[in-house]
Amino acid sequence: MTSVFSLAKMRFVWFLFVGVLLIAQVPSILGSYWTLIALNLMMWVAMTQSWTLFSGMTGYISLGHVVFYGVGAYVVASTFNSIPLWLAVPMGGIAAALLALVVSLPVLRVRGPYFVILTFGLAELVKFSILNLETVSGNSSRLLFGAPSVEILLYCMIGLVVFATLTTLIVTHSRFGRGLTVIREDEVAAATVGVPVLRYKIIAFTVSAIVPGMAGGLMALKSTYFEVLQVFNPIISFTVVTMAIIGGSGDVRGPFLGAVFLVLLSELFWTTAPQFYMILVGLFLILFVIFAPNGIAAFLDKLQISRRSG
Amino acid sequence: MNIKLKVEGIQSGYGEIQVLRGIEMLCGEAQITALVGSNGAGKSTLLRTLAGILPTATGRILHGEAEIQRLPSHERVARGIIMVPEGRLVFPDLSVEENLRTGAVNVRAKDVWSRTIEEIYDLFPRLLERQKQLAGTLSGGEQQMLALGRGLMGLPEVLLLDEPTLGLAPSVATQIFNVIPRLTQSNISILIAEQDLNRVLDIAHFGYVIENGRITMHDTGSALRSNPAVAEAYLG
Numbered sequence: 001m002t003s004v005f006s007l008a009k010m011r012f013v014w015f016l017f018v019g020v021l022l023i024a025q026v027p028s029i030l031g032s033y034w035t036l037i038a039l040n041l042m043m044w045v046a047m048t049q050s051w052t053l054f055s056g057m058t059g060y061i062s063l064g065h066v067v068f069y070g071v072g073a074y075v076v077a078s079t080f081n082s083i084p085l086w087l088a089v090p091m092g093g094i095a096a097a098l099l100a101l102v103v104s105l106p107v108l109r110v111r112g113p114y115f116v117i118l119t120f121g122l123a124e125l126v127k128f129s130i131l132n133l134e135t136v137s138g139n140s141s142r143l144l145f146g147a148p149s150v151e152i153l154l155y156c157m158i159g160l161v162v163f164a165t166l167t168t169l170i171v172t173h174s175r176f177g178r179g180l181t182v183i184r185e186d187e188v189a190a191a192t193v194g195v196p197v198l199r200y201k202i203i204a205f206t207v208s209a210i211v212p213g214m215a216g217g218l219m220a221l222k223s224t225y226f227e228v229l230q231v232f233n234p235i236i237s238f239t240v241v242t243m244a245i246i247g248g249s250g251d252v253r254g255p256f257l258g259a260v261f262l263v264l265l266s267e268l269f270w271t272t273a274p275q276f277y278m279i280l281v282g283l284f285l286i287l288f289v290i291f292a293p294n295g296i297a298a299f300l301d302k303l304q305i306s307r308r309s310g
Numbered sequence: 311m312n313i314k315l316k317v318e319g320i321q322s323g324y325g326e327i328q329v330l331r332g333i334e335m336l337c338g339e340a341q342i343t344a345l346v347g348s349n350g351a352g353k354s355t356l357l358r359t360l361a362g363i364l365p366t367a368t369g370r371i372l373h374g375e376a377e378i379q380r381l382p383s384h385e386r387v388a389r390g391i392i393m394v395p396e397g398r399l400v401f402p403d404l405s406v407e408e409n410l411r412t413g414a415v416n417v418r419a420k421d422v423w424s425r426t427i428e429e430i431y432d433l434f435p436r437l438l439e440r441q442k443q444l445a446g447t448l449s450g451g452e453q454q455m456l457a458l459g460r461g462l463m464g465l466p467e468v469l470l471l472d473e474p475t476l477g478l479a480p481s482v483a484t485q486i487f488n489v490i491p492r493l494t495q496s497n498i499s500i501l502i503a504e505q506d507l508n509r510v511l512d513i514a515h516f517g518y519v520i521e522n523g524r525i526t527m528h529d530t531g532s533a534l535r536s537n538p539a540v541a542e543a544y545l546g
Contacts, residue, residue: 175415178412179415182401182404182412185401185402185403185404186399186400186401186402188363188395188399189395189399189400189401189457191361191362191363191383191384192361192363192383192387192392192393192394192395192399192461193387193392193412193413193415193416193460193461193464194383194384194387194388194392194415194416194464195384195412195415196382196384197383197384198382
């Protein structure tokens, strides 16, 4: 247990709490526009943090993280008039985790590029299945009247960020987390030293689906309507992977840095020059992959080391 | 002689492709059993099946009295059946010491890892010199020593060695071949698949020749060493 509370990690936990307390002040100080941006930012941090729990630690790059987000949104939207929200949102997380558990056996059999393609395909499959289900049952989209205010959603999303971050922190320094790291390093060798490879992968994959499931539910409430093509949009998966790469997926700070970077970039350019924004995102992605594959987090570490030694 | 591992009619392979067509084999306690054969004969497939990396289609694997062919790989490791995979599969971004420590995650080995690691450093002083270095930066020979050391960290009863000298400089291969007989003094039973026919049969108590997924000959190491048919089978 000593390593869990190492000095650097303690400092990070302090940063986390001070940071989220500050963000919780946004509605009262900066008003509704910034509240929406803060909600968006927190959503992306929660999504990316949960993605790194599985994909960052095991090296299985998932391009289908949106499927859990979409399922969570679907659960909340389809039960909106029958189940109270405090129950519906966690149910969205559980439904997403169940989906992950069910598909994990076939999906986790393949590795590398095949896994990437399979997760992408799975997300599209679920998207069109639910789209057909909704069309057949006569719901082209659903309006959600009387959803909670953006302010309340922001507090819930902050809770998800804290939950996802603490989970990552604890897992990283646990026996389970070391097992996942060793799987990333070499799966056959991991099996030969006695790591229960398949079980660890299934657990990590399932747990990593909970947070996006709940985030999807919250975001459906934010937009006050539910439309399948929107909540299952593959762009969401791509953005999560981009944020993880830019921020650094091997570090608990990475998702914060990556999400802040892209959300700021989009605030600067999205409304005035959307094409230019997409070009910039592509450019940064390429630059980071080539020059800083471990993201801003690793870059900061390097700066600190060179400052100390220089 | 006590039998440590008994293989009865094992068939296995990769998906639809069957590689092993009914293997029969015994590994004696604290003995070196050699598995020789040409490329593609099924040596690695057999070792991976015994370790539980590949599923057993039919047949039985007995560890003492217990059937283990349905156990997942980590439970076999916990029983002391440990494979050192071919190709020096070390964890490249972990240090030498961290690599060794991961070898001791199983229940039998985890509480005594600090004592075991001293023994490994005695066996391979080079690893002690490289203790803090990342495994990916080691030479091929050092990586093989590390892979072997990591296997030993798990306190094996049966050690499955898959081509431990493949691609190594002759002097390093000699070092590895010198260490292996010493391990049997710690009561470790060894099954070793090897391309270097003569050297492995020199140290093996018993040997099996595998061809096209079947055992075609078996005898004492020295008898196989002087049998011309073995070399013929090996060349295919």
